[in-house]
Every structure is written in C-alpha cells, then in structure tokens.
Amino acid sequence: MKILAIETSCDETAASVVENSKGAFEILSNAISSQEKVHAKYGGIVPEVAARLHVEKILPIIESALKTAKCNWKKIDYIAVTAGPGLVSSLMIGVETAKALAYAFNKPLLKVNHIEGHLISALTTYHSPLTFPAVALVVSGGHTQIILVKDYLKYKLIGETRDDAAGEAFDKAAKILGLGYPGGPAISREADKVKGKSSKLKVKLPRPMIKSNDFDMSFSGLKTAVLYAWRDTKKKSDEARAEMAREFQQAVIDVLISKTIKAAKEYNAKTLILGGGVAANSALRDALTDSAKKESLELLIPDIKLTGDNAAMIGMAAYYHIKNKNFTEPFNLRADPQWELV
Amino acid sequence: MNTVTKNEKETIQFGKKFAKTLKGGEVVLLIGDLGAGKTTFVKGAAKGFGIKKNITSPTFVLLKVYKVESSKLKVKELIHIDTYRGLGLADLENIGALEYFGREDTVCFVEWGLGLEKYLKNAKIRIYKIEIKNLDIDKRQITF
Numbered sequence: 001m002k003i004l005a006i007e008t009s010c011d012e013t014a015a016s017v018v019e020n021s022k023g024a025f026e027i028l029s030n031a032i033s034s035q036e037k038v039h040a041k042y043g044g045i046v047p048e049v050a051a052r053l054h055v056e057k058i059l060p061i062i063e064s065a066l067k068t069a070k071c072n073w074k075k076i077d078y079i080a081v082t083a084g085p086g087l088v089s090s091l092m093i094g095v096e097t098a099k100a101l102a103y104a105f106n107k108p109l110l111k112v113n114h115i116e117g118h119l120i121s122a123l124t125t126y127h128s129p130l131t132f133p134a135v136a137l138v139v140s141g142g143h144t145q146i147i148l149v150k151d152y153l154k155y156k157l158i159g160e161t162r163d164d165a166a167g168e169a170f171d172k173a174a175k176i177l178g179l180g181y182p183g184g185p186a187i188s189r190e191a192d193k194v195k196g197k198s199s200k201l202k203v204k205l206p207r208p209m210i211k212s213n214d215f216d217m218s219f220s221g222l223k224t225a226v227l228y229a230w231r232d233t234k235k236k237s238d239e240a241r242a243e244m245a246r247e248f249q250q251a252v253i254d255v256l257i258s259k260t261i262k263a264a265k266e267y268n269a270k271t272l273i274l275g276g277g278v279a280a281n282s283a284l285r286d287a288l289t290d291s292a293k294k295e296s297l298e299l300l301i302p303d304i305k306l307t308g309d310n311a312a313m314i315g316m317a318a319y320y321h322i323k324n325k326n327f328t329e330p331f332n333l334r335a336d337p338q339w340e341l342v
Numbered sequence: 343m344n345t346v347t348k349n350e351k352e353t354i355q356f357g358k359k360f361a362k363t364l365k366g367g368e369v370v371l372l373i374g375d376l377g378a379g380k381t382t383f384v385k386g387a388a389k390g391f392g393i394k395k396n397i398t399s400p401t402f403v404l405l406k407v408y409k410v411e412s413s414k415l416k417v418k419e420l421i422h423i424d425t426y427r428g429l430g431l432a433d434l435e436n437i438g439a440l441e442y443f444g445r446e447d448t449v450c451f452v453e454w455g456l457g458l459e460k461y462l463k464n465a466k467i468r469i470y471k472i473e474i475k476n477l478d479i480d481k482r483q484i485t486f
Contacts, residue, residue, distance in 0.1 A: 044427035047404065048436045087404065144401030163381055166401040172376055172401075220399065221350075224377035228479050254433045337437075338407060 003078045003255050005315030008094030009086025011035040011045045012059040017069035017316030028069035033057040043181045043302035054093035073105045080318030084339030091335035099330040104242045108327045110318045115341040116192045116273035117313035122300035131270040137260045140276035141167035146215050157342040159215025167278045169219035173226045190245035203247040215263045239293040271298045280307040349480045357386020366417045366446045371455035374474035380453045386417040400424040
C-alpha cells in the first residue's frame with residue numbers, strides 16, 4: 001500500500017510517499033521545502049509570506065516526492081493531508097491541493113491531525129507491534145502534551161501546558177538571551193558550550209509545577225525567570241549566557257521528563273513515545289533514554305529527520321486510519337486550525 | 343487608571359473584573375514586554391466570560407477562538423490574538439483575524455497589538471489599551 005501525504009500546517013511545505021507492507025513502514029520519499037530562513041528575519045513565521053510560499057512550492061514538492069519514490073499516480077493508493085491544527089492560511093494550501101488531487105486521480109482521501117503525525121513519527125524505526133498502554137510526549141513550538149495511547153488511534157489527553165508550549169519557551173528564552181530564531185537549536189548550541197558539569201556561575205531557575213499532582217506543565221513563568229535572572233546578571237559574558245541557556249534547557253527537560261515518567265507509572269505504561277520538533281533536542285533525547293532505561297520502559301524516539309514537520313509522519317498516521325476506513329469525502333474537507341486530537 | 347497587582351492570581355482576578363465591563367465588539371490591545379503577563383491577563387478575562395477551557399499562549403498559532411457557553415451573555419466568542427512576530431494587517435487578514443474585530447458577539451484580545459490602533463480607530467471599533475509593566479518578578483502595574 002502506497003500513501004502520498006501532504007503537510008503544510010506551518011512553514012514547511014512537505015510531501016512524502018510512504019509504503020506499508022505487512023505492518024512495516026518504509027519511507028520512499030520525504031520532501032521538505034523549509035521556509036525557516038525566510039521567516040528567521042522576522043523572528044518567526046509570517047502567515048501571509050508562508051501561504052504564498054506554500055502555493056509556490058506545493059506542486060514541485062509533490063512531484064519531487066513522487067520522483068524520489070520512483071512512483072507515478074497509478075501506483076499511489078491513497079492521499080493523506082494534514083487538516084489541522086496549524087495556521088489556517090497554510091493548512092488550506094495543503095488541504096485544497098489534496099482535495100483536487102483526490103478528485104483528479106480518483107484516490108481515497110484521509111485527513112490527519114498534525115499532532116497524531118508527531119506522535120506516530122517514531123514508528124518508522126520500529127517494526128513490531130506496539131505494547132500498550134503507551135504514554136506519548138508530544139512537544140513542539142505550538143504544543144506540549146502528554147497523551148495516553150490505549151491502542152492504535154485511541155488517545156486520551158492526560159497533561160498539557162497551561163500557558164506556553166515548550167518550543168515557544170525555547171524561542172522566547174533565546175530572544176531574551178539574544179540568541180536568535182529558531183530558539184530550540186540556538187539554546188541547545190549555546191548550552192553545549194558549557195564545559196564540564198559544574199560551573200562557577202551557578203544560575204538556578206525554577207522547575208515550574210514539577211511537584212504538582214497532575215500531569216500539566218507551565219513554561220511561561222520560566223521565561224519570566226530567565227528574563228529576571230538575565231537582567232540581574234551583571235557580567236553578560238559568553239560564559240554567563242551559555243550557563244543560562246544550559247540551566248534553562250535543563251529546567252524544561254526536568255519538567256518534561258518528570259511529568260512523563262510520572263504519567264507512565266500512573267497509567268502502567270509499557271512504552272514511552274517521543275515526538276515533535278523539540279524531540280530534536282539531544283539533551284532531551286539523552287535524558288529520556290536514561291529515564292526509560294531506569295524504569296524499564298520501551299522507548300520510541302523518532303529519527304532526527306522526522307522530528308520537525310514532515311509529511312512522512314502524516315502518511316504513517318494515515319495508514320492506521322486506512323485500516324479503520326476513516327475516509328473523507330473531498331468536498332466536505334475543510335482545514336481546521338484548532339482541531340484537537342484529544 | 344492605574345492598579346498594581348501583587349501576584350499572578352491578582353492579575354488574573356483583575357482580568358476577570360475587567361472582562362465583566364465589556365459589552366461585545368471591543369478590541370483590547372495588550373501592551374507589555376515578554377513575561378509581563380499579557381496571556382495571564384487574558385486567562386482572567388476568559389474567567390470573566392465563564393470560559394472553562396484553559397487559555398494557552400497564542401504565539402505559535404497566532405489566533406485562538408474560545409466559545410462562551412453562557413446563554414445570558416451577548417458575547418459568544420473570545421478571540422485571543424498574538425502579533426508578537428510583528429504581524430501586519432495583511433497577515434491578520436490572512437489568518438482571518440480581521441473578521442472578528444468589532445463584531446458584537448465577540449471580544450478580541452490582541453497581544454502586542456499597538457500597531458492596530460490606527461486601523462481600528464478608522465474602522466470605528468471600540469478599543470481598550472491595557473499596559474502591563476513588570477515591577478518585580480511577581481508585581482505588575484496595569485494601566486488602562
């Protein structure tokens with residue numbers, strides 16, 4: 001079974017051909033045109049520019065995905081597209097393109113939730129059936145959620161951020177420290193400059209809500225704490241900046257891991273799943289790997305290439321919906337910028 | 343006018359009280375630096391409209407819509423917009439934000455929205471300006 005997937009929820013124009021035979025995924029192509037450089041000068045995505053670039057790129061990207069996969073339309077069995085959440089003007093380009101292609105080539109169409117794509121992105125490297133229940137941490141620029149996965153396609157939201165997403169906190173802390181956009185890689189690079197484990201500077205930031213009895217998180221106060229700690233840093237040396245970045249990153253990671261592990265214990269999970277743009281952060285990957293090992297949990301972590309927005313994850317998520325025959329009538333499909341998975 | 347809130351809870355409480363003075367159709371421009379508590383203020387305002395859903399930062403998705411459940415209120419939707427990235431009018435039109443301004447069944451809260459003042463005035467839309475200043479890590483001065 002071959003699925004052509006399209007993803008345009010934010011600032012990446014992406015298309016992919018995913019094949020599944022006997023339950024194992026193979027990504028035949030994963031074409032992405034990133035607008036990151038264009039938006040970097042604005043310090044973030046600008047919707048009008050994003051929509052225009054999506055329109056320019058969408059058809060060449062689909063062509064390229066088909067070509068790399070050595071595929072033509074005859075060989076494609078299904079078309080899948082991200083219908084939300086995201087920016088409405090960005091989502092629309094992908095959705096309308098998918099609808100037109102589904103009509104033109106008479107292929108069944110599936111809508112996929114962007115968060116579900118992130119949640120499933122780790123499944124490529126994993127060929128045996130999952131052991132449920134699983135607890136998934138989906139962490140990106142717009143979302144920070146802990147989701148209980150009872151079975152394929154059966155989700156329950158058990159915790160989320162009450163204010164800023166973790167990725168957004170990275171962006172804003174980077175801005176405060178003058179490290180540029182996107183903040184995730186900038187903070188991570190800066191944090192890596194700290195040599196050795198102990199530092200003379202001893203910055204200490206809070207771990208918001210780490211002791212609360214639920215699985216919710218909060219990163220807005222941490223951003224404010226960075227603002228004050230940095231303002232009160234008398235000597236804003238490179239070393240001080242690196243130390244602040246490292247402490248900030250560690251604070252976010254401590255909260256994410258503590259809440260995820262707590263959720264895994266509470267729900268008797270057998271498997272941990274990581275997904276989303278922040279899953280590219282190597283300190284987070286290492287810390288979660290250690291914690292999973294300690295708790296004897298199986299850990300599914302996506303390939304770095306699949307942590308950012310991509311269409312392959314949408315194709316993979318679509319596969320499970322195909323098995324459930326969750327097809328969409330193209331005429332009725334609309335982009336839904338606030339679509340909640342759970 | 344001027345008020346000082348001692349902590350996050352009081353900022354939320356103030357937002358709640360403020361929201362109760364809104365009739366529908368207003369656009370509230372929130373002014374203040376990173377970490378000032380603009381989203382916190384909107385959390386309070388949402389409480390004032392009886393919205394149970396948790397208000398999260400709109401920075402990434404730029405616009406969030408919350409339904410007002412109470413049938414007694416004329417306001418049916420609270421719109422939370424963030425122009426942090428320097429979004430202009432064309433961008434706001436692009437994401438459908440402009441359609442919500444000045445409608446009697448909505449109230450709009452725009453973070454970093456000062457750039458919209460002229461446009462809104464020309465369109466004869468009622469605006470409020472709320473300025474939030476950090477006095478220290480918890481204390482805020484709110485000017486309105």
